[in-house]
Amino acid sequence: MKYDYLIVGGGSAGCVLANRLSADKSVRVCLVEAGPDTPPENTPKSIYDDAFLPDYFEPYRYWTDLTVYADPIGNRSDDQIASDMKARRYEQAKVMGGGSSVNGQVVIRGLPSDYDEWEASGATGWSYKDCLPYFNKLENDVDFPQPTNGEPGPIPVRRIFPKHWSTFALAMREMVAAEGIPYVDDTHADPKDSCFPFARNNLYDHRVSAAAGYLTETVRSRPNLSIIANAKVTEIMFAKDGRTVTGVKLQGPGAPSVIDAKEVILSAGALQSPALLMRAGIGPGDHLQEMGISVRSNLPGVGRNLLDHPLIGYAVFLCPKAQLATNVKINSLMHMRWSSGVPGCAKTDMKLTVSGRFAWSKVGRRIGMVNFGPNKAYSRGFVKLKNPSPDLMPLVAFNYLSDQRDMERVKRTAIWVSSLLSSPRMREHVISYWPGIYADNLRQYTAPTFRNKIITDIAAQMLDMGGLRNIVLGKAMDSRFPLERVLKDERVLEDWIHTGIQGDWHPCGTCRMGSEQDHNAVTSSEGRVFGVAGLRVTDASIMPTIPSANTNLSTMMLAEKMADHILQSRKTNGL
Numbered sequence: 001m002k003y004d005y006l007i008v009g010g011g012s013a014g015c016v017l018a019n020r021l022s023a024d025k026s027v028r029v030c031l032v033e034a035g036p037d038t039p040p041e042n043t044p045k046s047i048y049d050d051a052f053l054p055d056y057f058e059p060y061r062y063w064t065d066l067t068v069y070a071d072p073i074g075n076r077s078d079d080q081i082a083s084d085m086k087a088r089r090y091e092q093a094k095v096m097g098g099g100s101s102v103n104g105q106v107v108i109r110g111l112p113s114d115y116d117e118w119e120a121s122g123a124t125g126w127s128y129k130d131c132l133p134y135f136n137k138l139e140n141d142v143d144f145p146q147p148t149n150g151e152p153g154p155i156p157v158r159r160i161f162p163k164h165w166s167t168f169a170l171a172m173r174e175m176v177a178a179e180g181i182p183y184v185d186d187t188h189a190d191p192k193d194s195c196f197p198f199a200r201n202n203l204y205d206h207r208v209s210a211a212a213g214y215l216t217e218t219v220r221s222r223p224n225l226s227i228i229a230n231a232k233v234t235e236i237m238f239a240k241d242g243r244t245v246t247g248v249k250l251q252g253p254g255a256p257s258v259i260d261a262k263e264v265i266l267s268a269g270a271l272q273s274p275a276l277l278m279r280a281g282i283g284p285g286d287h288l289q290e291m292g293i294s295v296r297s298n299l300p301g302v303g304r305n306l307l308d309h310p311l312i313g314y315a316v317f318l319c320p321k322a323q324l325a326t327n328v329k330i331n332s333l334m335h336m337r338w339s340s341g342v343p344g345c346a347k348t349d350m351k352l353t354v355s356g357r358f359a360w361s362k363v364g365r366r367i368g369m370v371n372f373g374p375n376k377a378y379s380r381g382f383v384k385l386k387n388p389s390p391d392l393m394p395l396v397a398f399n400y401l402s403d404q405r406d407m408e409r410v411k412r413t414a415i416w417v418s419s420l421l422s423s424p425r426m427r428e429h430v431i432s433y434w435p436g437i438y439a440d441n442l443r444q445y446t447a448p449t450f451r452n453k454i455i456t457d458i459a460a461q462m463l464d465m466g467g468l469r470n471i472v473l474g475k476a477m478d479s480r481f482p483l484e485r486v487l488k489d490e491r492v493l494e495d496w497i498h499t500g501i502q503g504d505w506h507p508c509g510t511c512r513m514g515s516e517q518d519h520n521a522v523t524s525s526e527g528r529v530f531g532v533a534g535l536r537v538t539d540a541s542i543m544p545t546i547p548s549a550n551t552n553l554s555t556m557m558l559a560e561k562m563a564d565h566i567l568q569s570r571k572t573n574g575l
């Protein structure tokens with residue numbers, strides 16, 4: 001059977017496309033996902049239930065062989081990056097629903113200026129005015145219903161309002177208000193410098209991933225939609241002319257080895273879509289030649305422009321009255337976007353999150369977090385191939401904080417947030433705070449196992465006993481970065497930031513949309529890959545710049561818009 005559309009990757013974008021394209025009964029659609037499926041009747045509890053982010057790191061739903069380089073790469077060659085720099089883990093989902101099945105369930109639109117910036121950069125038709133109808137189409141805002149042309153969208157947007165916040169988060173709200181950053185209930189209606197409640201794609205304490213929202217039982221029963229899980233696409237196939245895509249090769253138990261399609265849509269995410277293109281000979285000519293791959297379309301922008309939100313923060317040991325109640329499972333409470341005022345940076349360029357508890361355990365309940373970083377980050381990294389084999393993960397270098405504006409803003413914010421946490425007003429909420437780092441040695445205690453429950457129960461008791469407290473805190477703190485030195489010595493501050501900075505798992509920009517005349521654009525505004533026929537990309541990789549928000553909602557929006565465009569153009573072409 002030859003499909004009209006074969007979608008590679010059942011992630012946030014892929015699930016939206018599979019639903020919307022197969023809504024037209026005349027269109028045959030196949031969705032291929034490398035990871036396991038999550039059908040409505042059989043979604044693992046740990047995905048479906050409300051949970052804390054560290055619990056999600058279960059190996060069976062990640063690309064466990066993926067590691068990345070985070071630090072500035074300077075002028076190192078690819079070989080020097082591999083030999084001199086330390087590779088870190090970086091979770092990317094390998095499961096139906098993709099990132100939306102494993103993420104922190106934050107749903108925030110970018111600022112209107114983000115999408116206007118896409119349009120200005122050459123992605124015609126992607127201004128905020130153009131994107132807004134698709135946000136409205138996908139969202140079901142249960143607090144502030146949006147105008148739609150029909151049913152509410154499949155993805156709920158539900159806020160955690162201040163009446164559910166801990167006193168710590170409320171005190172932070174007061175402190176930032178005193179600094180001129182007001183509180184608003186709905187950042188989507190009022191997208192200015194402000195703090196606001198966390199919004200989540202969660203209803204009745206259950207995650208609504210793209211798979212849950214878009215691949216419902218009714219959608220799955222459509223005869224024109226095939227869903228193949230546990231099958232990895234290894235190659236894009238071309239006709240004899242070398243330019244027209246005819247389908248894909250794939251590997252997986254029980255999966256066919258080849259699927260034919262009139263059009264292939266890559267929705268494999270911002271790290272894997274560019275790698276699939278490069279293996280197919282579409283990418284920077286010099287790099288492909290180095291890899292021994294013949295060049296089909298020389299597109300220097302493939303894999304370049306890798307963006308993310310670098311993030312760092314303070315861990316806060318909370319007074320008993322500032323802790324969330326035992327039965328409260330939510331953690332992140334207050335979100336904030338504000339302007340750094342650093343020369344050369346956009347307005348409303350920063351973000352900060354206040355979490356009332358760190359994890360499910362009793363230790364987690366005693367520790368809050370204040371995380372921050374540039375929402376509009378300027379450092380750019382890349383995705384390249386290490387080797388043409390589809391069995392090897394690509395070379396991913398984020399190059400965080402290589403742009404001085406990013407480092408400068410993180411430094412200034414670290415000092416500012418510390419001044420808030422140490423102010424007299426905070427004394428009734430905060431016992432102590434320290435420069436936090438998501439260290440691997442702590443991750444081992446975040447899986448919700450019986451062993452970890454016992455260990456963390458004992459550790460929590462020790463935390464409550466003044467004398468023994470320092471033993472537990474000593475495990476959590478990094479002795480290289482005591483607070484006093486971080487605040488007094490700029491070199492130590494920078495060291496802490498370089499060591500502790502992590503991505504927010506928002507990779508994007510690696511196959512960016514733009515005009516064909518733009519040397520670095522990879523796809524047209526309709527997602528069509530330049531230089532070949534029958535190949536599109538639709539996922540976070542086509543974003544020209546990073547939105548000032550977590551990326552899931554924008555990714556689903558762009559898939560909604562792309563699906564609409566595809567169906568409209570079929571009509572225009574009489575198909």
Ligand SMILES: Cc1cc2nc3c(=O)[nH]c(=O)nc-3n(C[C@H](O)[C@H](O)[C@H](O)COP(=O)(O)OP(=O)(O)OC[C@H]3O[C@@H](n4cnc5c(N)ncnc54)[C@H](O)[C@@H]3O)c2cc1C
Binds near residue numbers: 034
């Ligand atoms: C741990 C984590 C926390 C996050 N927290 C948030 C948050 O709270 N809020 C938010 O807005 N965003 C968050 N994000 C980011 C957000 O989830 C992503 O921006 C979004 O999911 C990207 O969607 P995508 O469709 O581009 O890629 P993905 O959703 O990653 O989908 C790509 C899919 O393609 C599949 N795939 C890849 N290669 C192949 C292949 N060769 N063959 C077949 N299938 C393949 C993958 O297995 C995957 O399922 C988080 C992400 C992670 C990982």
